Amino acid sequence: MTTTPSSPAPSGFSMTPIGVIESDYPDKFGIPRQPGLAPAARARLxxxxxxxxxxxVRGLAAFSHLWxxxxxxxxxxxxxxLVRPPxxxxxxxVGVFASRSTHRPNxxxxxxxxxLGIDTRDGVCLLLRGADLVSGTPVLDIKPYLPWAEARPEARTGFAPQAPPHxxxxxxxxxxxxxxxxGDGDSLHELITQVLAQDPRPAYRNGAESRIYGVRLRDVDVRFRAEADPAGDxxxxxxxxxAASAP
Incomplete structure (x- = not known):
């Protein structure tokens, strides 16, 4: 069988961010490891x-979710x-391409x-919920989510068959x-609960310990530790x- 030689692959691409994220996460420590796990988290693109x-963004408001x-x-x-998934x-x-590690080639x-909404009064700002992005994240592209094409409940999920325990x-x-x-005490309480319930400590820490950790959310530092209740859980x-100290 005769094949036609393909064109040489380009050596690289130049990409320009289209926008920047402002979120409830000033620091990457404590950010949920997947989107949607902390629905109380708000962000602006x-x-x-x-x-x-x-x-x-004309027509984008007709979609409820975005990639x-x-x-x-x-x-x-x-x-x-090779990477070590938490x-x-x-x-x-596992291989880096079998993970969602942040340590990727590109x-x-x-x-x-x-x-949640689109504000076009002064430029364009997208209001988001459930984002897992640190403030300052450069965004390269936006695409509408199509559940009929992209939701596959029957798909195999390897070493992550279900959401992590809370x-x-x-x-x-x-x-x-x-x-x-x-003034935002209720929503901040909800956000702290959702973030800490997923145990943001390093993966090798899985029991009670006296060490106090700190996770920065919005404009505060939340100091917490893992304890065992009377049942040992x-x-x-x-x-x-x-109040969060200056970076």
Whole structure:
């Protein structure tokens, strides 16, 4: 059989971000490892010139969910063929292309988010829910989500057959008082609960420990530790909530 030689593959591509994310996550530690796991998380995608033309999003409001292609800009540019997914814990490794690791050859990410609204009063800003993106993330593209074409419940899911387990989250009286004094206390309480329930600690930490961790959400530092309840089950205990220090 005779084949026609294909054109040489291009050596590289140049891509320009179309916008930047502003989110409830000022820092990458604590961000849920998949989109939609913390629906209380809010974000804004602010399109940048020349992509901030309202004509570019005409018809987008008819869709409830979007795919965002973005860059893991805070991850190192280096990559390795084997990675350690948090889901597997320990030293178990899989190929980078069998994972959703941020340490990828081109640092590209793909996130499914809910579109709450579009503001075109001054440029273009998309209002999002359930995003798993740190503030400052550069977004390369937007595409509508089509469930009839892209939802495949029967698909095999390898080493991640279901959503990760959730830990109960409890707040100290001091933390509760801090939230009660805030105008956004209820939504922040919900966000903290959803983030900590997924145990943002390093994968090798899976039991009770005295160490206090800190996760930055919105404009606060949430300090917490993992404790064992009377039955021996792990729960996350929010020790205090304080104003975030300058980066």
């Amino acid at each position: 602010v399109l940048t010139p020349p992509y901030d033309d309202p004509l570019a 965002l292609t973005f860059v893991f800009h805070l991850s190192p540019e280096r990559w390795t063929p 889901r597997l814990g320990g030293n178990a490794r 640092r590209l990410g793909l996130s499914l988010v809910e579109l 830990f109960p989250v409890h707040f100290s009286p001091e933390a509760e008082a801090t939230l009660a004094a805030r 792990i729960r996350q205990w929010v020790v205090e909530i304080v």
